[in-house]
Amino acid sequence: MASSSLPVDTTGRIAPSDMNRVRTEGPARGADAPLIRLENVHFSYPAAPAADGLADGPEGEPPRTEALAGISLSVRPGEHLCILGGNGSGKSTLVQLMNALLVPTSGTVEAFGFDATTMEGALEIRRRAAMVFQHPDDQMVTSIVADDVAFGPENLGVPQPEIVQRVDAALEAVGMSELAQADPADLSGGQRQRVAIAGALAMQPRVLLLDEPSAMLDAQGHASVQRIVQRLNDRGIGIVHVTHFMDDALLADRVVVLREGTIALEGTPEEVFAQRDVLRTMGLEPPFAMRLAEQLAHAVPDLPATGDAGLLAHDVAHRISEGADDLRATGRDVPTLAAAPAHEAPPAQAPGDAIVFDHVSFSYADEASPRRKRSRRHSTRPAPLALADASFCVPRGSLTALVGCTGSGKSTSVELACALKLPRSGSVFVGGIDTADLARRQELRAQIGYVSQLPERQLFAETVRDDVAFGPRNLHLSDDEVERRCTEALHAVGLDPSDGLMGRSPFALSGGQQRAVAIAGVLAMRTPILVLDEPMAGLDPAGRDRMRSLVQRLRSEGVTMLMVTHAMDDVAELADHVVVLDRGSVVAQGSPRHVFGQSPCPAPGLPAPLAFARELARNGVPLDCEPLTLAELCQALLARLPEVRHHGAAC
Template sequence: MTRGRQVEASDATIGQIVLRDVHVRYGTAGERAGSAPSAAADAALDAAADPDAPEALAGVSLAINAGEHVCILGANGSGKSTLVQLINGLICASEGSVEVFGLNAGDPASAAAIRRRAAMVFQHPEDQMVTSIVADDVAFGPENLGVPSAQIAARVDAALTAVDMSEHAQADPADLSGGQQQRVAIAGALAMEPEVLLLDEPAAMLDDAGRRAIRDIVRRLNARGITIVHVTHFMDDALAAGRVIVLEQGRIALDGTPAEVFQHRETVHRLGLELPFAEELAWTLERNLPALGPLPRETDAATLAQELAERIGSHAVSLPGKPAGSHVPDRTAPSAQAPAIVFRDVSFSYVDERSARKRHLLRRGLGRRGRAGAPLAVEGLAFDVPRGSLTALVGCTGAGKSTTVELACALKLPRTGSVELMGIATDDLSRRRELRAQVGYVSQLPDRQLFAETVFDDIAFGPRNLGLTEKEVRGRVEEALALVGLSATPEMLRRSPFALSGGQQRSVALAGVLALRTPILILDEPMAGLDPQGRSRMHALIRRLRADGVTILMVTHSMDDVAELADRVIVLARGRVAALGSPRDVFCPPHSPAPGLPAALAFARRLGQAGAPLPHEPLTRSQLVAEIGGLVRPHTAEASSAEEVSHGAAR
């Protein structure tokens, strides 16, 4: 393992940011130096007073120099968020010291001075929203710094332009999607023109285009000399950095350049992480197709595709009966029966939602835009979700996905049109109790669904409301925890949910919904903020639920998740349905309406452009490896049969 620029506690090395033998245990000596980022964080600090609880950081020493671009990786609960909050003076070390700009981050006065020069973007963007107008929110930081008004206006315009949110300058942040709120939070940090920018999963709620935009913004800021400390689960973010630090249970496991860190493949996987797509693919192909020889590492997908195309050309064989461009069959569709969810010409406006009286009048038949010309978040939505299917809802940030799922589970009522769940109209108040028993909903920020003093009581809340006995309730709680990969130990059951890591909080919130055993499950970005192991567990859970006959409507920005899991895909664009069909129907047209492509399909098309078209268009990584293997292995009847089995397993 590389040790990079770590420092010993006695090292006199001075950087812009220096940590020496830092330990943090929440609720003990590690108290807040300033305002915690959220009420949930406050509760976590107050509730996790167990002295036997594992340390969030356990003896971390490192130095970050001015102008560095550092990515922090690690599994959920490894201490990444704690590290960046220490740097910004939001929490204090239990032991050791933290210095930023030569100031003691543990001293309240110094912490305030640090935050004037170091801006932070949190995991949950609404924690940073302080006004009811986007432009005012972005201006809040510069105003507190005493920046002249004319300069503030210029900074706000530039920051909103940088994150593609200029057209929402006068919007209410509360009306924006989670991804749009994240862009506003980043704009607020940019407007402060900081010397250090601390990013805690800033792209977790963004689509592919949004993540690329944030990556480009980070690159430009770093080129201007701004120090970047970026917590992320996206490996492409790490490739763009000059330095990568990997945490394991509060300790530094790896520290070096991306090339130095990712050469430790086994260690990276053991820590619950993954290699960047091109490196992982190269390793898999080398292992499964030794005829190709060693493939280049530390490269991007385009370079690997060019190299691979040349090698395939020297090994390619004819595959009879598989003409280029033919398709791998889609999954078997669920049996035909009445749909679980039906949208009929549904429209919704947040402006109307803010006035119950106005909404009532509008539902009595006022015109399409209402008397105030309210803009529509979604318009004319018409689709159904078959029973027992997994339907993915995708679209660019702000397309209306979260609004649609909130309409689907009756948290919002349509302005026009109707929504039905298992044949029950969501606006039929006489059947509201019956309706609630049909659908479970896990929001973009499931930890915000937590409220009880213990994990047990939080998960038990729903089953108790169903009138179950305490024995039945306990059985539901234990079953739900097992489904999400947590052990129902006495210690876990009595812990505060706010004292858990972010990944554990997400799991407990999901368990609380699963304990209801509803026939419909609606998941809004279920993989957001999860490490690779967490995403793998979530995939397995979703597959199991679908196999058990649960109808799932899933919002996601990950086209790879869609390719791996979905039976059907609905693409939203500006609040309207832009496409509907199987993953292959949506992704494979030359000009797909989807907001991105699965990585395997994008790579296969790069191969084709480099002169090595594949017989089929793969949507998943396993399909991609099988297709490449079909070109380089001798094509026998036995090999052909193996390939077909591989395709079936990949689906």
């Protein structure tokens, strides 16, 4: 078995290789003793001195920003604990303290009976806890998926046959078996996240620490992670899950909500979500079913306060049926809605389209290093195509949503649209310019702006001002115009363009502020076309609302946008046009109502209101329209509820 002298990866990926050994290892402790215990924990990050008047710390040290302030919390054996909170509330800091990746400024952190502040204690803790980070690239260590998943067990000296079994089982659990021999660099962000989760599963942890593991996954991938988490918890593995998805919290035994480094709420999911007003003050929101019940509360009293949309649909369907029977008994007409219009046909390609993909194919094998190309020459399998004969358009002035399952080719498409890659065959036109025309490359760059999946990683300058101003300066604008654009762009993303902020290092800001600065740098270019790759990923509900407002304002100003997203609710709310990819091919395009109205639906999920309406139909109460938004669903339900019609209530 592994000894304490074995190397431990600094990302915290080391975990026990044998569950029975783990359950008996470590200091003697009571069966009901907490696995992890934090007592009055404070933690501060050192902050770089800035031009905003911040005072230095003690004895001339850099000022410190307190991320956690007096946290006391325990994790019990086999417990599923969910941690919620807005961006910057301290969630990631808290979970890294639990895995001894950070040391508290003051207070006590103990896990599995070991002191997390000592080197020996940290090594022992990481043998018993596996962590999945917010960004999968932070955990990729090899050039082959299977080797990456095997990395932790190999470091623990697990026998090779058992490693093979663990790797196979872990990859199957996250739906990545077919890509076991792929290079993680060739995978989409969501696929790499699955590999990171598989690496944690292969170590058979006693506690699994998850920091936003579904942020880059589609609806199916998110549901798969939920099932994996539930299965592991059913086997007795403790779960600590940091998330912005409110539905994840419904599966937990206990929910903790952080606000500015302190515990603001704690209790069962039902107890926490009952505090709707308090949650909203923290920029959070209840799950969809609770928001719908709240919208209907004045018209339909005593609806169940549940986050389970299926349970709510069953109750609402029963009330509609019961009310209709009462009306029939009195001889009155049962109200109905007018039939929904026929599904629209997808629009034909127009000469003025802002972006046109004309039979485009692309393979990452074409960009492979010489070493990888040599290895592929000996392979009998053809190089996979990330895009295969794809043709679609982005109408000028529209917001076009690009959707599809993880690995369908979405991020590849936007990189082709921005001329960061060139197609193997076919052509991509942006504003009428062929991206392969190198002579017009500068002209093309002035046409299109790109906000990547992790925009904060686009930062590079020493100050916020220099980072936001970089693009406008390259356009050779006057200093006054550059300053004006920087100020307006920072205002647009919700930041105050004070001299203090402009003079700070972007790397000294919070994660949410870094993302805002990166987006401001793209907005300052004022390009007529804007590409957004998962702009809502990793944002709390308040941050998503701000991003939606920004997108709506840009669209009203005539900016053409191509937005990659896994959130079907955002597609329904924001998009004029939808393109659906599946394994590199275009399988549907048209308006949201046209795409979501197809049967079977080609999109990788449904907007929550439409899914609820279809659940009503399965309960015997079909609606006469297909609502895509909460407002449409509410209106349709009120029209079907006789008692509501009688009282003249409105949503």
